[in-house]
Amino acid sequence: MLYDIFIDPFVQMYQMPDFFLQVLWEGFVAGILYALIALGFVLIFKASGVFNFAQGIMVVFAGLTLVGLYENGVPAFVALALTIVVMGILAYGIERVVMRPLVNQPDIILLMATIGLTYFLIGFGEFIFGGEPKRMIAEELWLPTGSTAIEMGERGLIILQHIDIAAAVIAIIMVTALGIFFNKTRIGRALRAVADDHQAALSVGISLNQIWAIVWFAAGLVALATGIMWGARSDVSFALEIVAFKALPVLILGGFTSIPGAIIGGLIIGFGEKIGELYWGGLVGGGIESWLAYIIALIFLLFRPQGLFGEKIIERV
Amino acid sequence: MKHFKNFALGSAVALGVALGGVVPQAAQAEDANYVPLLTYRTGPYAGSGIHIANGMADYLAMLNERDGGIGGVKLTIEECETGYDAQKGVECYEATKGKNALVYNPYSTGITLQLIPKASVDKIPVLSMGYGLSAAAVGGTFPWVFNVPDTYWDGASVVIKYIGEQEGGLENLKGKKIGYIFLDAGYGREPIPLLEQLASKYGFELLQYPVPGKEMQNQSSQWLNVRRDRPDYMVMWGWGAMNPTAIKEAVKIRYPMDKFIGVWWSAGEDDAAAGGAQAKGYKALNFSGVGMDFQALQDIKKYVVDAGKSPTDPESMGGTLYNRGVLNSVIIAEGIRAAQEKTGKKVLTGEDMRMGLESLNLDEARLAELGLGGFAHPMKVTCEDHAGSHPVFIQEWDGEKFVKVTDWIEPMKDVVRPLLEEAAKDYAEKNAPWPARTEACPN
Amino acid sequence: MNAIVTNNDMTATAPVTEREVLLKVDNVSLSFGGVKAITDISLDIQKGEIRAIIGPNGAGKTSMLNVINGFYHPQEGTITWRGEVRRKMKPYEAATQGIARTFQNVALFKGMTTLDNIMSGRSLKMNKNFFWQMLWRGPAEQEEIEHRRKVEDIIDFLEIQAIRKTPVGRLPYGLQKRVELGRALAMEPELLLLDEPMAGMNLEEKEDMSRFILDVNQEFGTTIALIEHDMGVVMDLSDRVVVLDYGKKIADGPPEEVQASQAVIDAYLGVSH
Amino acid sequence: MFYREAGQFKTSYKADQALFPILQDKVGMAVILAVAFVLIPLTANDFFLTSIMIPFLVFSLAAIGLNVLTGYCGQLSLGTGAFMGVGAYAAYKLTTIFPDVNVVFLVLASGIFSALVGAIFGLPSLRIKGLYLAVTTLAAQFFLEWCFIRIPWLYNYNASGAIEVPTREMFGVIVSGAEATPIARYFVVLSVVVFIAFLVANVLRGRIGRSWMMIRDMDIAAELMGIRPLQTKLMAFAVSSYICGVAGAMMVFFWLNAAEPSSYSINLSFQILFMVILGGLGSLGGAFMGAAFIWILPVFLKFIPGTIGLEVGAETVQHLTFMIVGALIIFFLIVEPHGFARLWQIAKQKLRVWPFPY
Secondary structure, three states, X not given: OHHHHHOHHHHHHHHOHHHHHHHHHHHHXXXXXXXXXXXXXXXXXXXXXXXXXXXXXXXHHHHHHHHHHHHOOOOHHHHXXXXXXXXXXXXXXXXXXXXXXXXXXXXHHHHHHHHHHHHHHHHHHHXXXXXXXXXXXXXXXXXXXXXXXXXXXXXXXXXXXXXXXXHHHHHHHHHHHHHHHHHHOHHHHHHHHHHHOHHHHHHOOOOHHHHHHHHHHXXXXXXXXXXXXXXXXXXXXXXXXXXXXXXXXXHHHHOOOOHHHHHHHHHHHHXXXXXXXXXXXXXXXXXXXXXXXXXXXXXXXXXOOOOOOOOOOOOOO | OHHHHHHHHHHHHHHHXXXXXXXXOOOOOOOEEEEEEEEOOOOOOHHXXXXXXXXXXXXXXXXXXXXXXXXXXXXXXXXXXXXXXXXXXXXXXXXXXXXXXXXXXXXXXXXXXXXXXXXXXXXXXXXXXXXXXXXXXXXXOOOOEEOOOOOHHHHHHHHHHHHHHHOOOHHHXXXXXXXXXXXXOHHHHOOHHHHHHHHHHHOOXXXXXXXXXXXXXXXXXXXHHHHHHOOOXXXXXXXXXXXXXXXXXXXXXXXXXXXXXXXXXXXXXHHHHOOHHHHOOOEEEEOEOOOOOOHHHHHHHHHXXXXXXXXXXXXHXXXXXXXXXXXXXXXXXXXXXXXXXXXXXXXXXXXXXXXXXXXXXXXXXXXXXXXXOOOEOOEEOXXXXXXXXXXXXXXXXXXXXXXXXXXXXXXXXXXXXXXXXXXXXXXXXXXXXXXXXXXXXXO | OHHHOOOOOXXXXXXXXXXXXXEEEEEEEEEEOOXXXXXXXXXXEEOOOEEEEEOOOOOOHHHHHHHHOOOOOOOEEEEEEOOEEOOOOOHHHHHHOOEEEOOOOOOOOOOOEHHHHHHHOOHHHOOOOHHHHHHOOOHHHHHHHHHHHHHHHHHHHHOOHHHOOOEHHHOOHHHHHHHHHHHHHHOOOOEEEEEOOOOOOOHHHXXXXXXXXXXXXXXXXXXXXXXXXXXXXXXXXXXXXXXXEOOEEEEXXXXXXXXXXXXXXXXHHOOOO | OOOOOXXXXXXXXXXXXOOOOOHHHHHXXXXXXXXXXXXXXXHOOHHHHHHHHHHHHHHXXXXXXXXXXXXXXXXOOOOHHHHHHHHHHHXXXXXXXXXXXXXXXXXXXXXXXXXXXXXXXXXXXXXXXXXXXXXXXXXXXXXXXXXXXXXXXHHOOOOOOOEEOOOXXXXXXXXXXXXOOHHHHHHHHHHHHHHHHHHHHHHHHOHHHHHHHHHHHOHHHHHHOOXXXXXXXXXXXXXXXXXXXXXXXXXXXXXXXXXXXXXXOHHHHHHHHHHHHHHOOOOHHHXXXXXXXXXXXXXXXXXHHHHOOOOOOHXXXXXXXXXXXXXXXXXXXXXXXXXXXHXXXXXXXXXXXXXXXX
């Protein structure tokens, strides 16, 4: 028993290095995809303190809009542009209808409002596009879909999916772009000011409404990118919405407001759950992936209640 | 505060409407047979559910349009959306059973399990065509539940039989590894006891890869495990979004597709198409015909779909799952017809319908008469055997469509039947006091 | 009011000096990360006195109170409570030993009524267990009524009868401060720590509050340590004053003495260090 | 005018601390109980009982459970569904092990197991707060769901992996299993809910309830007043999970008859959370109102088109239901973030001063 837990997994890693590398690669890719979802959460949380549960359904909605437009005869890249426009309208609508009337409400109310939004978007999305899964138009968007196999010694093989590589590249580009946006532009700075204190930001003449519409739009773009990537891996369907739950432990680890944190948290969860599942999961019947991420996050939390990148909290009275 | 008055007024009105409107009317047109269809066109399993729902509804609608119903009595068809959710399913059941429902098709193993004990109490049969509780095939214990043409155990035995054939005989399975990837719910776990039994009998190793419902679209771990274990064959019990994802992942790890076999619910065209060109060679069980070359399907197109009386996309007609839905409705319709013959009544009750289903005999001649010659294997229900363990065939994805590649393969009745009886006994014991069968055998 | 004037200690008004030391702080230092909040401070609080802690903003006054009731744990130094050196302990243990406090920024339970807030001060004195609570009828109800009486006495004392059933979130600031005092009093503490009890009050409210503090001290004999910025109030109320500046003690003694100290004058006038 | 307290003087603290100190409330409660125990059983049909009243009561109880934790003690939990599941599986195992013991008793006992599990998963709450705590309760949700699937002992090694409710009698009346009449099940559920709600109301108005609210409103101040945070929070977790566990057990025993692990999924947690928030955090009455809204509204939306003779596909109805429920949730949060309970209070206030608004 002890051997199975403490020694055997490492022996396996050593004996099948190609497989271990493959596991690491899968963990990396999963981590990047989790990070992309988490990124959407972070953007909105940073600017409005809202924990946006609707990010998951926004991913689905963006993906469905893209594919839905394409299926109705719109050329792929025009569909992409139109989807961006749709996400912009959605962001504006959410800001107008949901966020603005709820300014200064407690966190939990805002959280609930985004879950309400999730329900609405599920109904709305299915109403327009139907419930059946759709194939992502990866090729039409000039995304690579093939795979490369790297041989390693005898029988050794690492298979890299091109779409996964593309996902990683896109994630890195998005994070860099957002980093520049936050730190170098006027709107970005205003956004951080809003994050610190809504009322103070208002009092120095920053338009909250404008800022919120912008971050929801940015989150919408992230959702679109995530939707394309996840969609290309499986399919665009409403079942995808559930993957968004995985963003939570990522956020815990990375902190709710840190963009690099989202990436690093995503990678920790990605690596952690793949390695855990493949080398230890079998001991308890498998499927531990469904909760391992949360337990990892929980353990981190017990030692660092402020998250990996948060500052130590000094409680005051 | 200003909102409040309007709100109060609004909710008072809403409540009034709710109390008045929600209570379903028991008063149904006297001269119709009421068939509720529990379907799901929403939720994570909609991808599979929509085709089934279309097929079921369209065939019955066609009978109404073409023949004016069955035996001169129209069918009242009502869909109730379950979203594959057991709670909503039960709610649909409760809402519709009072309207003199003839039969329920839950289309979810979870909902089926909930309805099984209710069936005998409410006297409405449950038809779970090729899914649900395998043990329900034992008519002596489950007089109200029908799972023609096959149970999952029949299906699993056919898969093993087929693999044995590929290997040149079942005895060659010794030492082989067979992977089983399944939706980790009642549905996917159902065949495990049989597979385990066969594994010990033929000496192959059974490797299990459960896919949790909420991780359906994130199967990379399961397939990495497959890659490590290198099973000789893969068997899949998937549904909804699990199917296309699994096929994609299999392609990704370069698993030989011709050694990958799905159950009849993993046999959708969309599922296989998701894998792209490399999915060629993927196999799946089936018991209903593929394609549009059947008179009945042409009639559906003519009377229903082209007439704009159905939401069905004409291109999806003839697909595996659509045709599966049609077959389901054929069984319902034939059950009704048989019941009308037995009882001499035109407007039936659930009890009549039970007798009808129990005396169902869909022979070749009858199938041809229905315009469905060769659409399905002839099937017959007896009082003892509500599934019948009918032969199924295997179809292969050629990159564009499924092609039938084997003849009809008989399930291993000798293995399956004793297991079924044992399971039925076990069920009755666990749910003691389980009512003993009092219904007379109509045959 | 007479109901709870049971431990009325007439010696409380006697001249200062020779009284039992209730709490003693020796060479305490506290820092957060690299920032020193308190550096090597020693002071004592004698039974029955009103002890004022004053100093400019950021002098470490509130940190001192936090150390005393166990909310912060100093890195160095010891605290002696009733003659015993205190080990590191949790805030609720301080409460069980008879230390109550009010807060600089009112820390009332916003969702509860005035009555419930003050009742909450009785928590430690109530002990009927969960099952009696579920049943309500019988012991739990009796206990509740018994404590309700005590609480009503405090309500009378503080003259807040009219707002008994009002959620405290809706009360004006001055009243909230009063309710908070009432909540601390309900604990029947031996040592009462008051963190700026009169901040943000107008003259009239300050006079009321001063009267309550004196009454509490004299009628119940409760020892009081208070932080206050209003020098007039401090000079009038307190028996002894300790002055902190930048986390260090710069003066300690009777009000008049402290007032005359050059270090204190410098600190308040902002002479550079 | 209609709701006037003037003239109702209390002469003792006892009277002032009663559950319903005002006459109108007493009468109102009596009327509600009379309707629930007499009028509904006399008039309602099976559908109304099984698909509306029983689930409504079960969900109300679960919402009360979550309200104890989130509304009264301020600890956000997304694991309600799993805690309900623990109750259900525990009750199922108990009926297998003790087939002769009264099933209602076993259902009540099953809550003890979920209370234990709840307390264990409440342990991190000492260090972790707010949204972070929500994630740890998600860990409980997903871990327990996994247990329901992966530990076959829990479901007696049934091939289906589901738990099925055996038929049980109580005082000669069948109360569980498929043969139980809706009315019998309704009475059992109603009695349990009323009983537990009464006990909870008692706990909430006493010392323990106050200590929960102290933690909720200002945990630091509570601690400085002698409240032990860990014990208090754990007790809230345990009590909350007990109630949810009983609700979960009743859900399978008196409503669904069989349950799969997916019956106790995260969606159930959300559903209950909605009920609590929309009903009003920190209000028992609100739990009932929230449950009524979240459960009954979709049921009734589903049947509107058919009733007014509109030909709409079942799936369209479902889509519209989702949209309407989502939109209404947002609408109500905007109109009154404190939920229906607050709306009700405002209504009472209006009634009190009517016809003169000032």
